[in-house]
Amino acid sequence: MDYAALDSLAEFLDMILDHRLCLYCLNLGPCILLQKKQNIERLHENIVFLLNFLGDFAREGDILKARLTNAANQANNLFHNLESSMVSTVSPYQTPNFQLTFFYKELTPSVQPGADHIRETFCHELEKSIAETDLIRQEVMQIKSSRKVQRPSRETGDGVVGIKEDLLKIKSRLCEGSSQLGIIPIVGMGGIGKTTLARYAYEDPLSVQHFDIHTWLTISQTYNIKRILRTVLHSIKNVFDNHVPFFGEDDESLKERVYRYLKGRRYLIVMDDLWDTNVWDDLQRMFPEDLNGSRIIVTTRELKIASYTDSLGHPHQMHLMSVDQSWMLLKERVFGYESCPLELEKTGEVIAEKCRGLPLAVVVIAGVLSIKGNQRKDYWENIARNVSKVVYTYDEQFNEILTLSYGFLPSPLRLCFLYMGCFPEDYEINVSKLIKLWVAEGFLASNESEDMEELGHDYLEELAARSLVLINKIGTDGRIRTVKIHDLLRELCLQKCEDENFVCAINEFSGSFPQGIENSNRLSAFCNISGSIPSMETSPVHTIFLFKHWAFDSWKCFRLLIIFDGLSVTIHPASSSEIYIGELIHLRYLALTCESVRQTITLVSNSLYHLQNLQTLIFRIREFIRDTDCRVESHGLPEQDGELRHQEYMEFEVWRMPNLRHLILLDGFLPDPSIKCFQQISSMENLQTLCLMKYFKCSERILELLPNLKKLGVIYSYEATYETGWSQYCLLNLVRLHRLEKLNLFPWEDMRMIGLLPNLQVLKLRRHACLGPEWETSEGEFCQLKVLLIDSTDLVQWTTESSHFPKLERLTLFECNNLRDIPCEIGEIATLQLIEVDIRNSSVVESAVLIKEEQESFGNVLQVRFLKSRRWEKFTSWYYNY
Numbered sequence: 001m002d003y004a005a006l007d008s009l010a011e012f013l014d015m016i017l018d019h020r021l022c023l024y025c026l027n028l029g030p031c032i033l034l035q036k037k038q039n040i041e042r043l044h045e046n047i048v049f050l051l052n053f054l055g056d057f058a059r060e061g062d063i064l065k066a067r068l069t070n071a072a073n074q075a076n077n078l079f080h081n082l083e084s085s086m087v088s089t090v091s092p093y094q095t096p097n098f099q100l101t102f103f104y105k106e107l108t109p110s111v112q113p114g115a116d117h118i119r120e121t122f123c124h125e126l127e128k129s130i131a132e133t134d135l136i137r138q139e140v141m142q143i144k145s146s147r148k149v150q151r152p153s154r155e156t157g158d159g160v161v162g163i164k165e166d167l168l169k170i171k172s173r174l175c176e177g178s179s180q181l182g183i184i185p186i187v188g189m190g191g192i193g194k195t196t197l198a199r200y201a202y203e204d205p206l207s208v209q210h211f212d213i214h215t216w217l218t219i220s221q222t223y224n225i226k227r228i229l230r231t232v233l234h235s236i237k238n239v240f241d242n243h244v245p246f247f248g249e250d251d252e253s254l255k256e257r258v259y260r261y262l263k264g265r266r267y268l269i270v271m272d273d274l275w276d277t278n279v280w281d282d283l284q285r286m287f288p289e290d291l292n293g294s295r296i297i298v299t300t301r302e303l304k305i306a307s308y309t310d311s312l313g314h315p316h317q318m319h320l321m322s323v324d325q326s327w328m329l330l331k332e333r334v335f336g337y338e339s340c341p342l343e344l345e346k347t348g349e350v351i352a353e354k355c356r357g358l359p360l361a362v363v364v365i366a367g368v369l370s371i372k373g374n375q376r377k378d379y380w381e382n383i384a385r386n387v388s389k390v391v392y393t394y395d396e397q398f399n400e401i402l403t404l405s406y407g408f409l410p411s412p413l414r415l416c417f418l419y420m421g422c423f424p425e426d427y428e429i430n431v432s433k434l435i436k437l438w439v440a441e442g443f444l445a446s447n448e449s450e451d452m453e454e455l456g457h458d459y460l461e462e463l464a465a466r467s468l469v470l471i472n473k474i475g476t477d478g479r480i481r482t483v484k485i486h487d488l489l490r491e492l493c494l495q496k497c498e499d500e501n502f503v504c505a506i507n508e509f510s511g512s513f514p515q516g517i518e519n520s521n522r523l524s525a526f527c528n529i530s531g532s533i534p535s536m537e538t539s540p541v542h543t544i545f546l547f548k549h550w551a552f553d554s555w556k557c558f559r560l561l562i563i564f565d566g567l568s569v570t571i572h573p574a575s576s577s578e579i580y581i582g583e584l585i586h587l588r589y590l591a592l593t594c595e596s597v598r599q600t601i602t603l604v605s606n607s608l609y610h611l612q613n614l615q616t617l618i619f620r621i622r623e624f625i626r627d628t629d630c631r632v633e634s635h636g637l638p639e640q641d642g643e644l645r646h647q648e649y650m651e652f653e654v655w656r657m658p659n660l661r662h663l664i665l666l667d668g669f670l671p672d673p674s675i676k677c678f679q680q681i682s683s684m685e686n687l688q689t690l691c692l693m694k695y696f697k698c699s700e701r702i703l704e705l706l707p708n709l710k711k712l713g714v715i716y717s718y719e720a721t722y723e724t725g726w727s728q729y730c731l732l733n734l735v736r737l738h739r740l741e742k743l744n745l746f747p748w749e750d751m752r753m754i755g756l757l758p759n760l761q762v763l764k765l766r767r768h769a770c771l772g773p774e775w776e777t778s779e780g781e782f783c784q785l786k787v788l789l790i791d792s793t794d795l796v797q798w799t800t801e802s803s804h805f806p807k808l809e810r811l812t813l814f815e816c817n818n819l820r821d822i823p824c825e826i827g828e829i830a831t832l833q834l835i836e837v838d839i840r841n842s843s844v845v846e847s848a849v850l851i852k853e854e855q856e857s858f859g860n861v862l863q864v865r866f867l868k869s870r871r872w873e874k875f876t877s878w879y880y881n882y
Contacts, residue, residue: 071129161328182293183310186316202270213262221275229254269295271299302467303315330362330369333366334369344377356487388487402492419434420489429482504523543564561587567618582607585612592620612659755777756780763782763785801825814837822851826851
């Protein structure tokens with residue numbers, strides 16, 4: 001609820017009672033405000049009481065919202081009208097402090113009648129304001145009494161749907177543990193139940209009995225130190241049942257007064273809705289550390305703030321409810337102790353599921369469903385089809401809660417958040433892909449010393465820390481791998497996208513494009529589309545996402561295009577001659593799936609030379625067709641050796657694209673630039689990612705062109721190396737890649753050389769990439785390796801020392817069916833956090849458990865996870881994991 005009117009009035013009354021307003025009047029002569037000081041103090045006390053009530057009972061306060069606002073506005077107007085009347089009654093030449101003259105009892109005869117009228121009006125209206133706030137205060141007392149009557153349900157735990165375990169943990173931290181002052185941060189997205197959890201813990205009988213002083217502070221984005229101090233002092237006044245005067249004191253004096261009253265007493269303070277670390281710095285000095293078990297609960301949406309307040313780093317993370325918990329809460333809110341009618345149960349479960357585990361969404365939708373006359377099957381079915389829209393539009397407060405998170409974002413993060421509106425509902429967004437798109441859009445402005453992709457990860461982690469995106473999967477390197485956005489936050493996102501004309505999302509297509517498409521910079525198609533945008537020679541669109549099929553017949557109106565993501569669908573152009581990508585000279589990001597190699601060459605390969613701004617190229621072929629008759633014109637380059645297969649011609653001109661940062665090709669072939677016609681190719685210093693290359697030849701010439709390559713993923717089949725061995729692929733040259741951080745798939749016999757890569761952090765050996773029964777590591781290898789994955793191998797004996805993997809954090813072993821055990825030395829690695837093993841190899845499982853138990857006996861924490869299937873690592877996700 002908005003505190004503005006009450007805050008304004010309280011501040012104004014403070015100024016009067018503190019003598020900061022009408023100072024000369026009070027000091028120099030009798031004044032009506034001095035005469036009415038007791039009345040003004042009474043009004044002030046009522047306003048402070050009501051402010052505290054709103055902080056403690058925000059939902060109940062909605063019932064009185066109109067009356068509270070009206071009473072505060074009338075009182076504000078009373079004092080401001082008094083000043084205005086005085087200005088019109090008294091000549092400004094009568095006194096240098098003319099705006100105060102009307103308060104004097106003795107005025108000049110010409111002014112006296114007008115001043116008497118003003119005084120009488122003021123006194124009358126002041127009595128009315130006091131009477132109105134007295135009535136509201138009485139109603140508030142009744143609300144508080146009714147809340148106390150209902151409290152037993154909380155004591156017994158009934159009705160605490162979805163947060164029972166959370167409540168037990170918070171209560172334990174409140175009343176048990178260290179005698180030191182304890183900070184308990186509760187963090188989670190808006191509407192997830194942080195305040196509700198804190199309220200249950202705060203009002204729990206054990207907490208009430210355990211602490212001497214209880215104070216609830218609603219901080220909010222509009223931080224008002226005076227209101228906070230008033231609230232604390234008001235709580236202290238209630239405890240000691242005496243008047244605690246604080247008029248005339250500045251903020252620092254009031255903080256000192258709070259400190260003295262809390263000193264030596266066990267207190268519980270709740271700081272609800274904290275948005276700024278500066279606020280915490282400003283307030284925490286008021287709270288003494290007396291080693292008596294005092295506690296402070298902090299609720300916030302931002303993990304950064306939660307971690308800042310708790311030096312021990314133990315914030316309590318709130319999680320979304322399960323579908324069952326959502327349905328239980330919905331039934332409780334709609335039907336109370338009665339049963340849900342059978343004909344509504346199935347639809348009700350669908351509604352609960354579509355609330356996506358957000359408690360406040362369930363409560364809002366329950367409010368709609370519980371209205372008399374709405375408990376009909378057809379009505380519930382209609383709600384089930386539009387849950388997100390109903391929740392977002394029905395409840396103004398809910399809308400405001402979500403909008404607060406968006407409003408507090410810095411400008412760069414706002415753009416990154418709005419970009420989530422380009423993806424379909426409940427879509428799993430790959431972080432690596434998302435960051436590449438942000439880079440192409442120009443959202444990430446970094447200096448020369450800062451890598452843009454690293455900055456993108458920082459932005460994404462910031463959005464996650466602010467509870468605006470949901471972390472869906474964590475990669476083997478410990479970084480966020482995929483994210484989702486809650487449906488209701490997506491509604492907010494789409495609303496802001498519409499307000500700012502950020503993206504045009506096409507959900508339905510019935511032969512015509514939606515209104516406003518001609519002015520959009522971004523198009524995202526969530527449905528099948530046919531035809532081109534009508535009446536447009538040049539569209540302002542610079543970004544296109546295709547999640548469904550679009551049979552367009554020309555690129556001509558998209559000459560400004562910088563991003564085209566069509567990887568999710570197969571391109572079927574009506575006329576390939578009209579779909580010439582070389583016209584799109586501004587392209588920075590291109591992701592395509594083509595039907596055949598022939599189409600690939602027609603659409604892409606002949607165009608690459610013109611796409612000099614391209615940063616990311618992601619490409620795959622639906623059907624890998626071999627067509628020996630296919631030839632490529634290579635823009636002045638002589639025809640190559642006929643022994644080279646046509647698949648290699650497909651990417652010849654990639655070596656002439658200096659701005660390329662990421663090249664991801666499934667089953668693609670790169671030609672050897674040592675061929676005579678490529679001698680003039682310059683270094684590709686920006687290329688960081690090169691993956692899913694088939695039979696990649698690591699010649700000196702190629703690696704010289706890739707000085708800053710960080711991620712390399714290559715595929716070598718057993719058949720390709722069976723006769724000739726690995727030497728033809730020059731793998732020993734990989735030691736020249738001093739910046740290489742991540743490597744996928746490699747022959748077992750050359751691991752010693754791989755171990756010497758100076759910056760290698762992630763090594764994934766998949767699908768029998770390593771051959772042979774033994775692997776023995778040596779000192780000085782894998783100095784920076786953090787993640788090691790071995791998937792499918794005939795390895796039997798692994799011999800190593802902890803010093804051979806000094807920085808290893810995560811070890812994953814899957815389908816290592818012949819492996820006898822995990823070397824016990826692995827458990828001695830100080831940085832090791834997680835071991836994942838295939839549950840089907842009992843000896844490996846047993847050794848992992850023994851390592852865990854041994855480390856726990858030393859006081860170390862080591863997690864062991866058992867893998868049952870390949871769901872943990874999908875091959876199809878390789879495209880974006882680079």
